[in-house]
Each structure stands twice: as structure tokens, then as C-alpha cells.
Amino acid sequence: MGVSYFTNAQQVKTNVDVYNVQKGKGTVVLNVYDKKENFLKRACFTKVQKVNQETMKFQIDLPRGTYAITVFQDLDTNGKLNSNWLGMPKEPVGNSTNFLPDGGAPTFRDCAVYILNNDATIKINLY
Numbered sequence: 001m002g003v004s005y006f007t008n009a010q011q012v013k014t015n016v017d018v019y020n021v022q023k024g025k026g027t028v029v030l031n032v033y034d035k036k037e038n039f040l041k042r043a044c045f046t047k048v049q050k051v052n053q054e055t056m057k058f059q060i061d062l063p064r065g066t067y068a069i070t071v072f073q074d075l076d077t078n079g080k081l082n083s084n085w086l087g088m089p090k091e092p093v094g095n096s097t098n099f100l101p102d103g104g105a106p107t108f109r110d111c112a113v114y115i116l117n118n119d120a121t122i123k124i125n126l127y
Contacts, residue, residue, distance in 0.1 A: 011062065013119055014059070014061070015058070016030060017055055018057075018125075018126060019054070019125045019126065023051065023052075024051060025051055025073065026051055026076060028048070028071060028074070029072055030060070030069065031043035031045070031071070032045040033067060033069070033070070035108075036068075036109070039068055039108040062115050064116055065115060066113070066115075067096070067112070067113060071094045071126065072092060072126075073092040073126055087105070093127065095110070
């Protein structure tokens, strides 16, 4: 009787606070990635909240491990991050390490955080 490690893994409550939100505009979309090959393509977990204040607070439960978290403010609530023809975001974005890419998108490693302790808080600034 094999029980998968994932279902048995202890879930850790993690708080994600998103700052610099444009008040009253659209939604904030939080994406969690657990593998570098899926980064910015397919999130393992997504949570969306309607914007109601300048700091949005999310609480997520994840097994201990390494994750990259990205956030964007979906100003027009079309469900996706709008970008220009160069692929640069036209809506506010941020990530779990507050890494600022120098042109081009950040990598999984740029944004990777290790989720270990219950009730840890990750602070993300939108830019």
C-alpha cells in the first residue's frame, strides 16, 4: 500500500503580502510554481482576489519545498498578464524574491524561495 509522499507531506501555511497595488482596479493574481520547467507556463497553484486595498494578503498552504511565486495586478480583469510586443509586462508584476529583471523575464532560480516554517510571510512589491 504505497501512499504518495505529496499527499502525506505536511502542509505549511504561508502568508503572501502584495504591496503597491493600485486600489480598486481589477484583481491580483498569485501563481505558484514548483518546477523550473513549468515556470511562467503552468502554475501548480493559482489564487485570484478582487482588489480592495493597496496591500493584498493571501494565505496559501503548500508542502515544504522550493517554489517561485509570481504576482500581477490584472487591471482589466481579462485573466492574463498584458504585455507589449517585446513581451514586457504592461500591468504591475512582482515575484517572491522581489528580483528586478534587467530586460526579459526572471527565471525560476531568480524567484525561488524555500517554504519551510508555518506562518512565514513573503512580501512582494509590484512594480
